Amino acid sequence: MTMQPVRPEFAPDPALDRAEMESLQREIAETATFADDLSVDPLDPHTLVAGVDQGFSDGTATSAIVVTRGGNVVERVHARVDTEIPYIPGLLSFREGGAILAALDELSTDPDVFMFDGSGRIHFREAGLATHIGVMLDAPALGVAKNLLCGQPRESLDEPLPEGTRVPIEADGEVTAPDGTVIGHAVQSRQYDSGNRYINPLYVSPGHRLSAETAADIAEHCCDGYKLPEPTRLADAHAADVSRK
């Protein structure tokens, strides 16, 4: 019971109607900071990075959190909660937030950075899952998604990108930020050197207290031979393990 929300009034209540959820997201976006505000160097090997991911089975949502330091696991927790609402693009945090908060309540470690599965600022109202939970905790947070929710890549992503490539994602008409604002990046964390198949990039965006650049730096820094950063991979595996029966 160490990790408690600093802003419980922003809790993602699944009972709210759509307009109320969107209204809350606008308020959260106003509270969020998309600039670096950390007490530690996020790339330092001593930094505690928490990967957060969810799994669903039957009528329950399972959230798993794996805290890493360097390449080692420091703590692993999980929590199960009844699924309240279906997945609705743009309102993901209201479906998964409850399980995440329950898992955070089980955490005894105090992470320096939280890495969520999904988007942060790459969101219609700049209030994706990573922003919502990050603001509630008032902790540095970023979102790592496998697909792009909205925004416009500065350069075409139709052709395979070389490993290490980073393409800015800019706000367009469907995002509340001024057109052209860099709300995140497509990050090619892994790519095959040869062959027919190719790997898609990650879509990394700041959730809270991080700049788009630093969020991409952290995601890239946490990768170790796989497309997904280690904290996310480990949380993925743990969620899958304990999620099913």
Next chain:
DNA sequence: GCGACAG
């Protein structure tokens, strides 16, 4: 009305 949409 059309299009488009994290997990």
Next chain:
DNA sequence: ATCTTGTCGC
């Protein structure tokens, strides 16, 4: 996200 075995390629 989830339902699911084999299979293509390095």
